[in-house]
Amino acid sequence: MEMATGFWVALLVGILAVVGWLLWWWNDILYALRSLRRTGGGAKLPPGYMGIPFLGEMLTFLWYFKILGRPDDYINSKRRKYGDGVGLYRTHLFGSPAIIACTPSANKFVLQTESSFFLEWPSVELVGTTSLVAVQGSSHTRVRSFVVRAINQPDALRKIALMVQPRITIALESWAQKGRIRVYKEAKKVTFANIGKYFASFEPGLVLDTLDELFKGLTAGIRAYPINFPGTAFHHALQCRKKAMAIFRDEMEKRKKCDTSKGKKDLMEGLMQVKDDDGKQLTETEVLDNIVSLVVAGYTSTSVAIMWAFYYLAMHPDVVEKLREEHTPITKKLNGEFIAYDEISSCKYTGKVVEEIIRLANIAAFIFRTAKTDVEYKGYIIPKGWKVVCWLRYLHTNPENFEDPMCFNPDRWNEPPKPGSYLVFGGGSRICAGNMLARLQVAVLLHHLVVGYRWELVNPNATMSYLPHPKPADEVEIDICRI
Numbered sequence: 111m112e113m114a115t116g117f118w119v120a121l122l123v124g125i126l127a128v129v130g131w132l133l134w135w136w137n138d139i140l141y142a143l144r145s146l147r148r149t150g151g152g153a154k155l156p157p158g159y160m161g162i163p164f165l166g167e168m169l170t171f172l173w174y175f176k177i178l179g180r181p182d183d184y185i186n187s188k189r190r191k192y193g194d195g196v197g198l199y200r201t202h203l204f205g206s207p208a209i210i211a212c213t214p215s216a217n218k219f220v221l222q223t224e225s226s227f228f229l230e231w232p233s234v235e236l237v238g239t240t241s242l243v244a245v246q247g248s249s250h251t252r253v254r255s256f257v258v259r260a261i262n263q264p265d266a267l268r269k270i271a272l273m274v275q276p277r278i279t280i281a282l283e284s285w286a287q288k289g290r291i292r293v294y295k296e297a298k299k300v301t302f303a304n305i306g307k308y309f310a311s312f313e314p315g316l317v318l319d320t321l322d323e324l325f326k327g328l329t330a331g332i333r334a335y336p337i338n339f340p341g342t343a344f345h346h347a348l349q350c351r352k353k354a355m356a357i358f359r360d361e362m363e364k365r366k367k368c369d370t371s372k373g374k375k376d377l378m379e380g381l382m383q384v385k386d387d388d389g390k391q392l393t394e395t396e397v398l399d400n401i402v403s404l405v406v407a408g409y410t411s412t413s414v415a416i417m418w419a420f421y422y423l424a425m426h427p428d429v430v431e432k433l434r435e436e437h438t439p440i441t442k443k444l445n446g447e448f449i450a451y452d453e454i455s456s457c458k459y460t461g462k463v464v465e466e467i468i469r470l471a472n473i474a475a476f477i478f479r480t481a482k483t484d485v486e487y488k489g490y491i492i493p494k495g496w497k498v499v500c501w502l503r504y505l506h507t508n509p510e511n512f513e514d515p516m517c518f519n520p521d522r523w524n525e526p527p528k529p530g531s532y533l534v535f536g537g538g539s540r541i542c543a544g545n546m547l548a549r550l551q552v553a554v555l556l557h558h559l560v561v562g563y564r565w566e567l568v569n570p571n572a573t574m575s576y577l578p579h580p581k582p583a584d585e586v587e588i589d590i591c592r593i
């Protein structure tokens with residue numbers, strides 16, 4: 111009797127061990143067999159581990175990002191286990207088999223070989239099918255040239271620099287009056303007010319507040335599971351998009367009917383008027399889709415950058431002093447006028463501070479591409495349909511690319527970065543279409559901040575969270591006052 115029980119227990123343990131082993135290696139076995147069938151044993155998959163069925167390596171990823179709060183150790187652990195190799199690791203993340211690219215050369219290969227990889231937005235319905243981020247090939251080149259001309263080139267930036275300053279100065283003054291603020295929350299308000307102004311000449315008020323709420327719902331949906339069913343975040347986001355589009359369409363109709371646009375030098379006007387080399391204009395849908403997607407791309411990212419500016423400068427009073435030395439003479443010369451784009455662009459030290467803030471903020475920790483076909487890289491295969499996760503964050507935090515990488519040191523920008531090691535704005539033809547605009551907004555803020563205010567962190571030892579964007583837990587609470 112006892113022997114029989116022992117036998118059944120041993121059998122059960124044996125079965126559980128086999129099932130556990132199979133589950134542990136399931137994805138690796140499955141995808142290795144699939145790629146073997148495709149390549150006939152030629153190039154092999156990069157080293158790595160693909161995790162358990164359905165979840166893949168998501169739990170490990172969350173362990174490093176959410177529980178340990180050491181996001182870079184996710185890649186470090188792979189380097190320790192599988193060696194540096196060619197900078198590619200296989201995995202299974204965000205619901206798809208994937209290859210991680212974590213070196214400058216691997217990222218350059220992926221971002222610049224557009225014949226082999228494409229950008230696939232998870233929820234195109236939310237950003238608009240004709241928006242810059244959603245279109246491909248020649249349509250992308252065409253729409254991109256319109257958008258870049260309207261927001262990212264010196265002529266546009268000169269206008270925008272002056273347009274954003276009234277709201278920035280009013281915001282700073284009101285923060286100083288309050289005394290204690292949460293920078294992220296306030297930065298979002300001022301960023302959105304500025305977006306409203308230079309996108310569609312909206313002044314603070316009901317329409318702008320409504321749009322702000324709608325874009326919060328829309329942005330939340332982009333990260334949600336794409337199930338269009340009442341009650342889901344995705345469904346809510348679609349409703350928000352519809353309402354936001356209606357507000358912008360209304361404004362567009364008014365401009366067409368009453369010529370109310372006279373004198374308005376905003377993005378909507380720019381996109382409505384701009385012509386390509388053949389004299390062709392954007393359609394109404396293209397104008398509206400692009401406005402909506404630009405708000406999505408520029409709203410949170412700029413607010414996070416501003417939040418980190420307050421954080422790093424509060425930690426480095428020596429840097430604030432150097433900024434003051436650069437800006438105080440300009441302020442005296444300006445005599446109450448706003449600083450011009452050309453003037454702020456000539457502030458060399460400020461430029462370095464802005465780069466350093468954006469490098470360490472790692473706002474876009476990773477970006478995604480999909481392999482169009484089976485792609486071979488240095489003897490390894492990236493199978494068709496697999497995601498490639500360009501792990502930008504690791505480029506900026508790897509000591510092989512930046513000396514003492516976690517240290518905030520604007521002087522490191524006395525030298526250019528190693529080629530391919532600085533991709534905060536992505537790379538290739540999809541490089542951020544608002545990168546100069548983002549830099550400008552941070553620089554303009556720094557100008558007004560350092561000459562007029564003093565601030566300190568309420569919780570200098572706040573813990574960090576890393577998803578969806580890196581942020582201190584208190585979202586940078588500060589005490590701020592006039593100098």
Ligand code: HEM
Binds near residue numbers: 243473474535537544
């Ligand atoms: C510090 C702030 C910002 C950061 C870190 C940032 C980062 C990025 C990155 C990494 C990409 C590449 C995405 C990819 O290749 O998959 C990107 C694309 C893009 N960004 Fe930004 N961005 C910022 C601010 C802005 C602003 C202010 C705007 C405009 C208002 C903007 C508009 C766009 C657009 C339209 C694209 C898509 C470009 C294309 O597909 O051709 N971004 N951004």
